[in-house]
Amino acid sequence: MKNLKDQLTQIVSAAFEASGYDPDYGQVTVSQRRELADYQCNGALPAARPYQTNPRQIAQEVADRLTGHAAFAEVSIAGPGFINLRLADDFIADQIAGMKADPGGRCGLEPVAQPQTIIVDYGGPNVAKSLHVGHIRAAIIGESIKRIARFLGHDTLGDIHLGDWGLQMGQVIAELRERQPDLIYFDPAYQGEYPAESPVSIDQLEEIYPAASAKSKADPEWLELAKEATGDLQAGRRGYLALWRHFVNVSVADLKKNYERLNVDFDLWLGESDVQPLIPGMVESLIRDGHAVESEGAIVIPIEEEGDKKEFPPLMLVKSNESVGYATTDLATILMRVRDYDPDAILYVVDARQQFHFTQVFRAAYKSGIARREKVSLEHNYFGTINGPDGKPFRTREGGVMKLADLIDMVVAKAFERMAEIDAAADYPEKERLEIARMVGIAALKYADLMNHRTGDYTFDLDRFSSFEGRTGPYLLYAAVRTRSILRKAAEQGLTSGAILPAAGETERELHLKLLELPDSILHAFETRAPNHLCDYVYGLATIYNRFYREHHILTETDPSRQASWLAVAELTVQVIELVLDLLGIEVPQRM
RNA sequence: GUUCCCAUAGCUCAAUGGAUAGAGCGUUGGUCUCCGAAGCCAAAGAUCCAGGUUCGAUUCCUGGUGGGGACACCA
Secondary structure, eight states: OOOHHHHHHHHHHHHHHHTTSOGGGGOEEEOSOTTTOSEEEOTHHHHHTTTTSOHHHHHHHHHHHHTTOTTEEEEEEETTTEEEEEEOHHHHHHHHHHHHHOGGGOTTOOOOSSOOEEEEEEOOOBTTSOOBGGGHHHHHHHHHHHHHHHHTTOEEEEEOOBBOSSHHHHHHHHHHHHHOTTSGGGOTTOOSOOOSSOSSOHHHHHHHHHHHHHHHHHOHHHHHHHHHHHHHHHTTOHHHHHHHHHHHHHHHHHHHHHHHHTTOOOSBOOBGGGGGGGHHHHHHHHHHTTSSEEETTEEEEOOOOTTOSSOOOOEEEEOTTSOOOHHHHHHHHHHHHHHHHOOSEEEEEOBGGGHHHHHHHHHHHHHHTSSOTTTOEEEEOOBOOEEOTTSSBOOOTTSSOOBHHHHHHHHHHHHHHHHHHTTTTTTSOHHHHHHHHHHHHHHHHHHHHHTSOTTSOEEOOHHHHTOOSSSSHHHHHHHHHHHHHHHHHHHHTTOOOOOOOSOSSHHHHHHHHHHHTHHHHHHHHHHTTOTHHHHHHHHHHHHHHHHHHHHOOSTTOSOHHHHHHHHHHHHHHHHHHHHHHHHTTOOOOSOO
């Protein structure tokens, strides 16, 4: 089924063409003035100049051709030449029926004609370091972009891209060596098997890492030790490798637990370490092909491009001490992804502060041919920083970072309190109430983040994530759950949904039209890589639906065919709300 | 210094170059003998400044002002 806006554009374009104008002027949009029209076409205005005529005259010619078309109840022109389209109620009802009957629950969104292979790189947590609030946006926004791409029919893979191979690993090793020098991993002479059990727990790691990091900053000599340990690890020292595997395993288990609570999951759990074997060959070939050159003792890739106003620092490929940094790793990651998946796009959902870094890496990848510009779209879908009240990146009062697990605990606890306050779910089993509180809390948290455009910074405020009234995640859950309750009662009474009738009033008509905007809204969110557009859409839908709910009492309706139609509309609305929430990565409880 | 991002109502945020700039919170006032009031209805309240492009600019361009980020050997 073709989406409504495209159908209308097709009709209007044909009218432009039949009147002797370029059909491209026939683009139709949802009207900004809903009291005047449902959809509008502004094409007559820009057409006036090239055709050297009055826009109102063009509009009139086109409108004359459209009048009488079965889709329209009224075609009029207004202002300087807007073509206003009011759709026929029975045409709308037919569209709704088509949407509801659409196979596969796609609600009128056709899968893309040419599916692409898309890798979404999000998450990017470091091993040995627990998730903190700074990781939340990548997880939430990335997950949503991944789901949207997948729903559109693209072959989509989410990759967590673990930070598991940098200096931080050497720092942790050095720190542990200082604390427990007798551990068998530090004995160079040891030749046997290493224990299967990790010598450190996740909690210990989380304490060791910041301690080591702080020491590195304060003490240059200690930093050298850490770098040395990093070098030894990367050179393959047995004991260090064994230790490193423990760190990774312990961390990944913890990461999985936390991401799972957020309803975030990855198809690939690859990390920086996975591309290390590719690096020597990549560097060699870059040098051989002349893309990489020696500079100040290091090997760099110059990446200036024509049009640069200022000199552009080159990408640091191999440092003067012969080690490699994350730019090199990221380049090798592109090499691996191209080799293994042949992607059409790689979307990096990463903090805006990495913009410069990605510009360097993308330029180097294209310039060297690691990625072909005409084949792979490398995009940094950056997001803004979560700031504290002082406008700087958020820190807790103690100056530390707030752990994501703690934030989730707080939000879920708030949801639980809230349920008790309003006496919700009071007679449900304890276990279900806890699960509902989790879903409500996570919905509040995720919606509060996703509703903001991803590029903007925002200020951390616990109230923002634990608000359950007004424009929030729970509002949306409530609309869905309340409707499910009606549908359950209807089923108990033996009532079933039936044919969709033309809208019974203005509110239902608006609801129909809003439902029909779904496909376009998903497409728009994907094209702009901006899930907040879906947040807007689903909130608008739920609001209109709530009004409909108040105005029409479905279960006591006396006209059986009207009642059956309303049940069908209610079913479709729940389906759409749940579909959009799923694209946002938000789960909906059966009841709450 | 160079460069990137941001600036909309008291607060927090929206807005595909279109007509009268939308919400939520907060404030004030309504609304449960009726499918779940985490709801619904109503009131007051805003595009940083100056130019430019355009039939039309919150949106695009230039220059200011203010805030934040980044700028080769840490990731």
